[in-house]
Amino acid sequence: xxxxxxxSEFTPLEMxxxxxxxxxxxxxxxxxxxxxxxxxxxxxxxxxxSTEVKNAIGMGCAMTFVLLGSNILVSLLRKTIPQKVxxxxxxxxIGSFTTIVxxxxxxxxxxxxxxxxxxxxxIVVNCIxxxxxxxxxxxxxxxxxxxxxxxxxxxxxxxxxxxxxxREISGNGTxxxxxxxxxxxxVLVMMLPPGAFITIGLLMAxxxxxxx
Amino acid sequence: xxxxxxxxxxxxxxxxxxxxxxxxxxxxxxVSRKIADSIGMGLAVIFVLLMAAVSSWFIQYFILNPLHxxxxxxxxxxxxxxxxxxxxxxxxxxxxxxxxxxxxxxxPLISTNCIILAVAILNxxxxxxxxxxxxxxxxxxxxxxxxxxxxSSIRERLEIxxxxxxxxxxPIAFIIAGLIxxxxxxxxxxx
Numbered sequence: 001x002x003x004x005x006x007x008s009e010f011t012p013l014e015m016x017x018x019x020x021x022x023x024x025x026x027x028x029x030x031x032x033x034x035x036x037x038x039x040x041x042x043x044x045x046x047x048x049x050s051t052e053v054k055n056a057i058g059m060g061c062a063m064t065f066v067l068l069g070s071n072i073l074v075s076l077l078r079k080t081i082p083q084k085v086x087x088x089x090x091x092x093x094i095g096s097f098t099t100i101v102x103x104x105x106x107x108x109x110x111x112x113x114x115x116x117x118x119x120x121x122x123i124v125v126n127c128i129x130x131x132x133x134x135x136x137x138x139x140x141x142x143x144x145x146x147x148x149x150x151x152x153x154x155x156x157x158x159x160x161x162x163x164x165x166x167r168e169i170s171g172n173g174t175x176x177x178x179x180x181x182x183x184x185x186x187v188l189v190m191m192l193p194p195g196a197f198i199t200i201g202l203l204m205a206x207x208x209x210x211x212x
Numbered sequence: 213x214x215x216x217x218x219x220x221x222x223x224x225x226x227x228x229x230x231x232x233x234x235x236x237x238x239x240x241x242x243v244s245r246k247i248a249d250s251i252g253m254g255l256a257v258i259f260v261l262l263m264a265a266v267s268s269w270f271i272q273y274f275i276l277n278p279l280h281x282x283x284x285x286x287x288x289x290x291x292x293x294x295x296x297x298x299x300x301x302x303x304x305x306x307x308x309x310x311x312x313x314x315x316x317x318x319x320p321l322i323s324t325n326c327i328i329l330a331v332a333i334l335n336x337x338x339x340x341x342x343x344x345x346x347x348x349x350x351x352x353x354x355x356x357x358x359x360x361x362x363x364s365s366i367r368e369r370l371e372i373x374x375x376x377x378x379x380x381x382x383p384i385a386f387i388i389a390g391l392i393x394x395x396x397x398x399x400x401x402x403x
Contacts, residue, residue, distance in 0.1 A: 040238070040241065040382060041238070042238075043234075043237040043238055043241065044234050044235055044236070044237045044238065044326050045234075047234040047237060048233070048234040087294070088291065088294060088295075091287075091290050091291060091294055092287060092291065095286050095287035095290050095291075096287060098286055099283060099284070099286050099287060102286065103283065118330055118333055118334060118337070121285070121286045121329070121333055122235075122326050122329060122330060122333075124286055124287075124290050124329070125290065125325070125326045125328075125329050126326075127238055189394065192393075192397070193231055193232055193234065193390075193393045194390040194391070194393040194394045194397075195390070196234070196390075197386045197387065197389040197390030197393055198386070198387050198390035198391075200386050201379075201382075201383045201384065201385070201386030201387040201389075201390065202383070202387070204382060204383040204386065205376075205378040205379045205383040206378070208378040208383070209377075209378040212377075212378070
């Protein structure tokens with residue numbers, strides 16, 4: 001790392017380009033490389049927990065925490081982890097952070113923990129996290145990895161939030177548990193599994209139509 | 213006996229892992245393009261599922277519980293599954309090249325399939341004994357295979373269908389999955 005400079009040694013132009021790099025590093029996870037709608041990763045949890053906005057935000061936070069933790073640790077250890085055993089090491093790192101989230105949520109947010117159920121331990125096999133560890137954090141410096149994790153986590157949470165909003169309002173007439181309409185005939189199917197599949201399918205189609 | 217048959221049928225149809233529990237959606241969308249691939253993937257999943265579920269059951273009741281380290285469940289199970297998939301791959305490669313040719317390419321995909329870990333954890337959470345664990349696991353695998361085959365047969369036809377441009381590929385596959393899931397609701401009346 002001989003080429004590494006102190007922050008004060010950067011010229012203003014370099015600083016500006018670095019800042020711009022961080023910004024695109026963050027926003028790419030939201031639109032261009034959105035983990036769910038663009039890269040088709042981590043679909044199981046998105047489909048399953050998007051029945052209520054509350055659950056969606058809880059899941060998004062849990063996911064972002066694990067992503068952040070594993071990206072930081074993998075990035076710090078990227079020179080020490082032998083290439084051949086990197087996948088098992090990543091799994092242990094991700095598994096540890098998943099266990100932390102599981103125990104913390106169980107203690108401080110038991111209602112959400114119960115609603116999310118099996119999908120909290122299943123964060124460990126969520127393809128988004130291992131894909132980011134392998135494709136990004138294992139090669140990049142810590143600051144870039146942090147920004148990547150935040151961007152990806154935010155992109156994931158945003159999709160979850162949008163799907164949950166659509167499903168909760170149409171299927172139950174509520175938003176995060178608050179009743180929105182005085183008289184409303186809920187479209188029950190939206191709260192059931194078929195509603196999740198159809199919503200995400202249509203959302204994906206809309207996104208593609210916009211991109212064209 | 214009646215209870216076991218009921219458990220098997222309800223796991224395959226009523227609580228189908230893909231359509232009712234949303235587990236294994238990623239490979240389901242990725243692999244389900246050809247019927248032959250779906251059958252291969254399904255068989256590989258059933259095989260690994262059974263081994264993973266039984267070994268994780270023994271680990272939970274003979275190692276984690278006696279030592280009171282239940283909180284390590286997630287880490288231990290995922291490592292066991294990853295090791296198991298590697299091991300199965302190596303054994304099949306050495307002993308049966310024909311089977312390896314048929315299943316080999318699906319095996320690496322399986323270790324990140326959430327169905328495997330989910331079934332292992334669900335068996336413990338539902339307090340199933342060993343026999344029920346085996347029945348539940350086989351049901352889960354069969355249900356997944358059924359979902360894959362149904363989906364791939366529809367997608368083979370879709371290749372020649374004229375659908376709106378933005379819906380091509382995954383979006384239409386999701387909408388079809390939603391329609392199949394509605395059909396699967398008919399089974400819940402069976403119970």
